[in-house]
Amino acid sequence: MKLSIPRGIIYHKLFDDSQALVSVFFKKLDRDTIVEQWEKVFAQYINQNYSVAFPYARTAIYYALKSQKLPAGSEIIMPPISIKGILDVVLALNLQPVFVDIDLNTLCFDMKEIDAAITPKTKAILITYLFGIVPNMEDMIEICKKNNLFTIEDFSQCLNGKYKNKKVGSFGNVGVYSASSIKTLDTYGGGLLVCNDSKLHELLKSMQSSLSIPSRMHLINKIIVDLIRNLATSRLIFHFIVFPLLKVFSILNPDGVMKITGKRAQNMIKVLPERWFEKYTSFQAELGLKTLSIVQSEDAMRIKNVEYLKSTLTSLSFPKNGPDTQNVYWQFVAFFNNPKDSQKRMHKMGVDTSTTSLELISSLDAYPYKGDTPNANYLYIHGMFIPSFPGMSKKDLKRVSSSVNIITKQRS
Numbered sequence: 001m002k003l004s005i006p007r008g009i010i011y012h013k014l015f016d017d018s019q020a021l022v023s024v025f026f027k028k029l030d031r032d033t034i035v036e037q038w039e040k041v042f043a044q045y046i047n048q049n050y051s052v053a054f055p056y057a058r059t060a061i062y063y064a065l066k067s068q069k070l071p072a073g074s075e076i077i078m079p080p081i082s083i084k085g086i087l088d089v090v091l092a093l094n095l096q097p098v099f100v101d102i103d104l105n106t107l108c109f110d111m112k113e114i115d116a117a118i119t120p121k122t123k124a125i126l127i128t129y130l131f132g133i134v135p136n137m138e139d140m141i142e143i144c145k146k147n148n149l150f151t152i153e154d155f156s157q158c159l160n161g162k163y164k165n166k167k168v169g170s171f172g173n174v175g176v177y178s179a180s181s182i183k184t185l186d187t188y189g190g191g192l193l194v195c196n197d198s199k200l201h202e203l204l205k206s207m208q209s210s211l212s213i214p215s216r217m218h219l220i221n222k223i224i225v226d227l228i229r230n231l232a233t234s235r236l237i238f239h240f241i242v243f244p245l246l247k248v249f250s251i252l253n254p255d256g257v258m259k260i261t262g263k264r265a266q267n268m269i270k271v272l273p274e275r276w277f278e279k280y281t282s283f284q285a286e287l288g289l290k291t292l293s294i295v296q297s298e299d300a301m302r303i304k305n306v307e308y309l310k311s312t313l314t315s316l317s318f319p320k321n322g323p324d325t326q327n328v329y330w331q332f333v334a335f336f337n338n339p340k341d342s343q344k345r346m347h348k349m350g351v352d353t354s355t356t357s358l359e360l361i362s363s364l365d366a367y368p369y370k371g372d373t374p375n376a377n378y379l380y381i382h383g384m385f386i387p388s389f390p391g392m393s394k395k396d397l398k399r400v401s402s403s404v405n406i407i408t409k410q411r412s
């Protein structure tokens with residue numbers, strides 16, 4: 001029997017999520033020594049001296065920027081596509097977001113556009129590696145250094161990505177990784193900041209200690225979300241229940257099923273929610289310590305799948321490999337002329353696909369800050385994921401490849 005292929009997976013075993021859902025009721029959440037042990041291990045993993053664990057990546061970015069005491073109105077160069085929470089923390093610090101368009105080959109900033117965007121008020125930059133693609137980091141860092149920019153790397157989608165054998169997250173002043181649901185290392189949320197500067201580390205540790213006591217209920221919610229997503233994408237349940245429902249929904253409400261994890265709230269928030277400022281728990285740290293060692297073998301499987309797909313998808317365009325980069329392809333994104341129609345036709349062939357659930361933060365209706373970012377707009381609308389997750393069989397890959405080829409070759 002040919003089981004349908006889901007758009008993506010959760011990087012936990014179902015058993016682990018079930019076990020977590022039981023043990024979360026009994027375990028202490030505030031064992032600082034375990035969090036510190038995890039911070040050490042994660043810092044080493046990225047080849048940095050220090051790490052500080054926050055509850056979310058957005059919180060880590062908030063404190064990284066706050067540590068710089070930038071004057072109000074300072075400009076920060078931002079990716080046009082990311083999670084909205086990052087824009088919210090930048091605004092909460094009274095900084096001015098400046099959106100710089102991406103290069104469609106690297107999905108990271110177009111270097112020429114950075115140069116053009118820099119003014120005497122530009123103080124910081126948030127490099128974001130979308131979908132596990134690494135740009136030319138020498139050129140990128142040179143621009144940052146030349147302009148004296150405080151450089152934050154958001155490598156949430158690119159854990160283990162490298163440029164000339166150096167891991168992303170270790171190029172700027174700080175690197176930030178989000179260990180949230182659907183990421184390759186997922187500790188039921190978390191924002192792990194890495195840096196090399198001992199003074200900055202000390203300051204960030206003191207900011208971390210000011211965070212409030214974590215809520216067990218919030219943690220339980222996150223485990224339940226992962227468990228449900230994990231169940232929904234397990235092959236039998238996906239094939240017999242989720243996929244038939246998806247197909248019905250996609251007729252009733254095509255936009256509703258177009259985003260990988262659904263649509264997200266787009267309202268502007270006035271006060272940052274309290275749950276963004278709760279401590280990262282020792283429960284999460286323990287999970288990180290337990291699962292870090294399997295990330296690379298899963299990366300290897302996914303990268304191999306993407307390389308196979310790239311070699312067989314001859315009529316499709318996707319981001320290009322640079323000579324010195326090691327991409328990890330968190331999600332394999334390719335450009336489709338007509339995504340809605342392609343999604344429908346791939347569904348008919350038993351292959352699920354979608355566009356990103358990240359927001360086009362350079363043009364949110366509710367926000368007065370806009371950017372002219374045509375490439376990012378193109379990625380947002382035309383970039384669809386081709387299933388390539390670890391655990392796919394050769395047969396699955398062949399089916400994905402032939403269904404994409406049928407779609408892209410037929411249209412002239």
Ligand SMILES: *Cc1c(COP(=O)(O)O)cnc(C)c1O
Pocket residue numbers: 055056057058059082083085128154156157178179180183189190191
């Ligand atoms: C998933 C993701 C995040 C998540 O951030 P949280 O604040 O931890 O929810 C941030 N940035 C990028 C690029 C992401 O993909």
